[in-house]
Amino acid sequence: MAKSLGRHLISELYDCDEEILNDVQQIEYLMKKAAIESGATIVTSTFHRFLPHGVSGAIIVSESHLAIHTWPEYNYASLDIYTCGDSVDPWKAFYYLKDALNSKRQESQEFKRGVFSTIGIPENSLHKVEVS
C-alpha cells in the first residue's frame, strides 16, 4: 500500500440534530473533543456562527486539521478530518462526531494526501513533527 504523509477523511453527515448544528459553542466543543478522541494535539482553532444559521470552524492540530460546515436548516454537516502520522486515527473523530451530532446517515471517503512515491521521497521519510 502506498505510503503517504496524511489521511484525509471527507464525510457528509445527514439527518443531524438541527439545534446542535446551530450552536457554535457546542460545535466547537464537540470538534475539539473529536480531535482529542482521534489522538490529535490541538494547536489553534477558529469557529464562526453565521446568520441566519450555520456554523463553520477549523482546528489546526499538530497532525493537520479538522473542519466543519453546518447547515442546520438542512440537518446537514460537511466534515473534514485530515491527520498525519501513525498515532492518530481520523475515523475515531468521525465516529465520535456522527454520534454527537445525532447523524442518522453518513457518507465518508478516505484519501491519501502526499503520497511518498508521487512526491518523490523515500518510503521511510518522516512525517512532520512538532518539537516545541
Place this chain on the structure above:
Amino acid sequence: MAKSLGRHLISELYDCDEEILNDVQQIEYLMKKAAIESGATIVTSTFHRFLPHGVSGAIIVSESHLAIHTWPEYNYASLDIYTCGDSVDPWKAFYYLKDALNSKRQESQEFKRGVFSTIGIPENSLHKVEVS
C-alpha cells in the same frame, strides 16, 4: 448535473519553493490573497509555524474554507479549497497559489459537497448566506 451546496478542491502541490513553504507570514498572506482571488469573503483565520519546519493554516470564508499544510523539506504542500455558492471559483484560488508557491507539478480533484438530492432538499434550495 447534480446540484450541491459546495465544491471542494483537493490539491497536491509538488516541487514548490522551499523557502516560501516555510514562511508562515508569507503563506498566510498568499492564502488570504488566494481567498480574495476566488471571490470569497474572509471571516477568520489561523496559521501556525511548526518546528523544525512546516506551516499549517486555515481560513474560514463566508463561503466555507481554505486550508494548507506545507512540508518545505519535501517541497510539498497539500491544499484544500472548499467554496459554496455561484459567485466563488475555487480554481482561481488554486491557480493563484500554484504560481505563488512556484509549484512545478500539481494534482487536483474536485468534489461536490452536500449534494441536494442526497441531503433530500429541492434543487432550488439556498446556499448558506451571511447576512451580518
